[in-house]
Structure formats: structure tokens, C-alpha cells
Amino acid sequence: MRSKRAKRPPLVMVYWVDDCDRHHLHGPLKDVLEHAQLVLSETSGMLLRYDEALTVLAHDYDPPDDEDQEPEFGNITVIPSAWVRRVMHGRRRVQRE
Numbered sequence: 001m002r003s004k005r006a007k008r009p010p011l012v013m014v015y016w017v018d019d020c021d022r023h024h025l026h027g028p029l030k031d032v033l034e035h036a037q038l039v040l041s042e043t044s045g046m047l048l049r050y051d052e053a054l055t056v057l058a059h060d061y062d063p064p065d066d067e068d069q070e071p072e073f074g075n076i077t078v079i080p081s082a083w084v085r086r087v088m089h090g091r092r093r094v095q096r097e
Contacts (some may be wrong), residue, residue, distance in 0.1 A: 008048040008071075013095060014055060016041050016084045043077055050087055051097045055079040 018039040025035055045057030058073035086096040 005063070008061060009048055009058070010089045010094070011044065012047045012057070013088045014043045014045075014057065014084060015086050015088070016043070016055075016079055018083065023082065027088075043079070045077060046096065048073065048076075048089065049088075049097075050094060051080055052079065055081050055084050055087065 002085050016039045020037055020039050025032055043052060045059045047056075049056040055078070057077045057079075058079070059075035060073065062072040062074070064071050067072060081096065
């Protein structure tokens with residue numbers, strides 16, 4: 001008997017702003033402020049959660065062997081949703097839950 005296939009979460013691209021921790025960024029205030037910046041990031045993965053608090057992506061998917069099991073996910077990225085500019089599924093923008 002063939003097992004029922006588990007539905008995979010959508011594969012998305014997340015465009016977000018990451019912090020930049022620069023240990024070598026020191027000196028007079030003018031120099032520090034001139035070189036201080038945020039990093040614009042793009043991360044792809046399967047969207048597990050996207051709400052006011054968190055955006056959670058999985059990069060690995062292990063389908064269940066039979067219908068009594070749940071799929072397993074790995075290589076997880078967690079991004080604060082306040083840092084997310086947009087999430088795209090193909091050409092469609094994904095809205096928060």
C-alpha cells in the first residue's frame with residue numbers, strides 16, 4: 001500500500017536586514033558612524049512559520065516513511081520578523097499569519 005504524501009511547506013525567498021557586528025569597528029565617533037551599516041540578506045528555504053514574532057525557514061526536508069509519521073526538518077534559520085522586508089513565493093508576496 002502506498003503511503004499518503006505529506007505536503008511540503010512552500011519554498012520561499014526572504015529578503016531581510018541583518019545586524020552587523022564588527023569587532024574591528026572602533027575609533028573616533030565620526031569614523032565609527034561612517035562605517036556602521038546593516039547587511040541586506042536574502043535567504044531561501046521552506047517557510048515553516050511567518051508571524052509577528054518569528055520567520056522560520058528549513059533547508060532540509062525528510063519525508064515520512066509512512067502515513068503514521070511526521071516529516072522532519074533540519075538546518076533551520078530563525079529570523080526576527082521585524083527584520084524581514086518581504087517574503088516571496090515565486091512572484092507572489094507572502095503575508096504574515
